[in-house]
Amino acid sequence: AQSVTQPDIHITVSEGASLELRCNYSYGATPYLFWYVQSPGQGLQLLLKYFSGDTLVQGIKGFEAEFKRSQSSFNLRKPSVHWSDAAEYFCAVGNNDMRFGAGTRLTVKP
Amino acid sequence: DTGVSQDPRHKITKRGQNVTFRCDPISEHNRLYWYRQTLGQGPEFLTYFQNEAQLEKSRLLSDRFSAERPKGSFSTLEIQRTEQGDSAMYLCASSLDRGWNEQFFGPGTRLTVL
Numbered sequence: 001a002q003s004v005t006q007p008d009i010h011i012t013v014s015e016g017a018s019l020e021l022r023c024n025y026s027y028g029a030t031p032y033l034f035w036y037v038q039s040p041g042q043g044l045q046l047l048l049k050y051f052s053g054d055t056l057v058q059g060i061k062g063f064e065a066e067f068k069r070s071q072s073s074f075n076l077r078k079p080s081v082h083w084s085d086a087a088e089y090f091c092a093v094g095n096n097d098m099r100f101g102a103g104t105r106l107t108v109k110p
Numbered sequence: 111d112t113g114v115s116q117d118p119r120h121k122i123t124k125r126g127q128n129v130t131f132r133c134d135p136i137s138e139h140n141r142l143y144w145y146r147q148t149l150g151q152g153p154e155f156l157t158y159f160q161n162e163a164q165l166e167k168s169r170l171l172s173d174r175f176s177a178e179r180p181k182g183s184f185s186t187l188e189i190q191r192t193e194q195g196d197s198a199m200y201l202c203a204s205s206l207d208r209g210w211n212e213q214f215f216g217p218g219t220r221l222t223v224l
Contacts, residue, residue, distance in 0.1 A: 004152075006152075032210055036215075042217070043113075043114070043201075043215040043216055043217045043218065044153070044201070044203075044215040045215075046212055046213075046214075049210070049212065051210050090152045090153070092152070094155075095210060095211065096141070096143070096165070096166065097155045097158065097168070098153075098155060098213065099155065100152030100153045100154070102150070102152050103150075103151070103152050
């Protein structure tokens, strides 16, 4: 069965610092992988996706993620965090019946 | 088209009552999805439609839950005999029909069962 684990419930980083959010997945075939962001009172917004090709994918808002099949991971990174990045981040796997992780809440310190 | 819309945004009901939520997808999208999100968790898949056909239902979708998409456009999700455990955010998403699909999410309907 497909599943997603986000090991970090809450992460705090200083503005301008780099960020890495972890995601591990379990999936029987080549996975479709996604990162979504959810701000308070807002709907989920897609940051980036991977389903084939280059394992380093670029997304919106300066985010990128790297697919590592050997580690079953799809970690999200950003080189310099802005205060507006504070939100809940969800990793997801699958296609029509997507499975989401429990999310990582990002706090940005001034 | 401004995206996926959901109505109402908030619903408070008493245990045992029936509630119905509506989702209007992006107009050219023929796939529509329902998810449930409880506090501190990620969205959980409930069901999805391709046009008017309901193609998959999660085991989370008990007999008290029913979803329809009669004309392949908007969809409704009904919960009968609500329980306090049904309190959650109910999210709707829509996408085009192709090999991979970006699901566009609505703002959700927050249900509180007293």
